[in-house]
Amino acid sequence: MQHPLSSPTPAPCPDYRTQPRAFLRALFDAAVRDAQPLHGMRAWLPAPPKGRTVVLGAGKAGGAMAQALEALWPADAPMSGLVVTRYGHVPPRAPGLAQRIEVVEAAHPVPDAAGLGAAQRILALTQGLTEDDLVLCLISGGGSALLTLPCDGLTLDDKQRINRALLDSGAHIGEMNCVRKHLSQIKGGRLAAACAPARVVTLTISDVPGDDPSVIASGPTVPDASTCADALEILARYGIDVPPAVHAALQAGALETPKPGDARFAGHAVHLIATPWSALQAAADVARAAGLAVHLLSDEIEGESREVGKVHAALARAAARRGQPFAAPCVVLSGGETTVTVRPRAPGVARGRGGRAGEFCLGLAQALQGQAGVWALAADTDGIDGSEDNAGAFVGPDTLARAAAAGLQVDDHLARNDAWGYFAGLDDLLTTGPTHTNVNDFRVLLIL
Known part of the structure; x- marks a missing residue:
């Protein structure tokens, strides 16, 4: 990635008709460039x-x-x-x-x-x-x-355990941070x-x-307007335990912010x-300069990553097949912060690898069903999807067919939360290294 103090001048944009993946990457780079401090x-x-x-x-x-x-x-x-x-x-x-x-x-x-x-x-x-x-x-x-x-009564080990549990629970960022504030x-x-x-x-x-x-x-x-009672309710909802003394302190309001x-x-x-919106606007400017209509859905999309992917796929299929709600050719952009609920593993089955962007792409690919004329990229603007070494992944009209030929089944990888393994097997990971900024999820669909 470009150095955060270097010139913001972008390279020439690839032709979206002949280099769709490179074009999507250029939009991601424009978003990251805009977000440099x-x-x-x-x-x-x-x-x-x-x-x-x-x-x-x-x-x-x-x-x-x-x-x-x-x-x-x-x-x-x-x-x-x-x-x-x-x-x-x-x-x-x-x-x-x-x-x-x-x-x-x-x-x-x-x-x-x-x-x-x-x-x-x-x-x-x-x-x-x-x-x-x-x-x-x-x-x-x-x-x-x-x-x-950590607050009094909480060790670093406790914080690590609670943090892992929150990350795996599917809690949205506001809920996770409410708990973190009060501990x-x-x-x-x-x-x-x-x-x-x-x-x-x-x-x-x-x-x-x-x-x-x-x-x-x-x-x-x-x-902070949230309360100890809010933190307790979130911990209870997701079944996350804290030490008894800390639980008592939360109940008494002794850990109030x-x-x-x-x-x-x-x-x-x-x-x-x-901000995420400014970064999406920067990407939109590049797409418009290439002659494409641009539709910015939102910079505040939340929800389960795979389900958000399915909704995006439904929009893309309708646009590609019927010209509604968007007429092709066009670009659809969105941002926000989705979540991944880690599924229980069968005995002896290794934990899958991947983050929100990859899981979005799994859900998207599954629901697109190989739709012609649709390419996509989802990535985290910090360059790291979850805790892996990739920023995100690409999806194209041939993703499912190439995966089947390689013995990769999208349903299996979704069941194991293993987006990284699926897209690594297709050489479809986007790897940028750290970008030195972070305005969260970046998603783009190119519909031709």
Whole structure:
């Protein structure tokens, strides 16, 4: 992928008629390019304060956000701080750019000891701040796992177990982050509250439907309207246990988060510097420039990945066969954050591999039934689908036929949540490496 501080000038777009897969990849690249932090950060930077400038942050885009801030912040204005990002997601240093912000790496989506240590250090950096100081918080998706500091009575092992259970449960991101906030010493507004009386300005890249800053990375710098009772209800709904002492603390409201109206947030500001909708619009611009009609369904689509894939397939089949609800040739774009409910495994059957984008593509391919004239790409804009090494996968009119010839059955792979194995066997995975940003799911259908 392009370096996050390099020129945004795109390469010439491939012809969609003769190179449909390359064309779909160009649309994905346009979306990722739009979401690089340097492009949206400049307009929202405050003036340097009378006192210190401390930078704190977490998320998959943390390394690129730190470099963008270093490039834009006045060279003669002191600045220091610490940001945590996912392993392998630190971009190479831009030539001649001085490093003023320390960037460390930790695990995602299941937290580890490195993330715990980073969260402890970040919280410690809030000590001794004054009203003359400025805290710039760089927040992006993935921060929930990377910024892990368990509440009293909860161990790192407990957090890891609960996180895995939430990921496998099919809970949507708002539900998962409600639980995470109430089991944390740093999320759900607690980081910003700890910075008082300093002013806090949060620069965030949205990876959640609706762009709610209180959901992005579990909202470490914004007040939280959810409650301990909400967290308990979610844990009960998905059958996830917490230690008895923690359960009792939730029942008593002892783990409540800072709420809207809390005086500690007075004067704080939150700015969205990249969003899913803007990224989809950038992809749409490329498609329109190629002469195609573009239909943007939504940037807030949620639901079970395979079922969302089936709905997209129904739209594509109707358009390809009857010219309704869209006339071909056209492009259909959507974003959001779908979920995958991991199915129980039979004894001796290995756990499948893959993430939301791959499972969407399995459901899509199954429901398209080899429909002529339809190509698709679904990918995660951070370059990592779930915990695998691919960003997503391609689907074409010949996907099912090639899979059958290779002995791959879509029903079998869906039953095992094994999208990676299916598309790897067809050489249809999209592998980009880390993109150094994250505006969540990207899906595009090309209908000819």
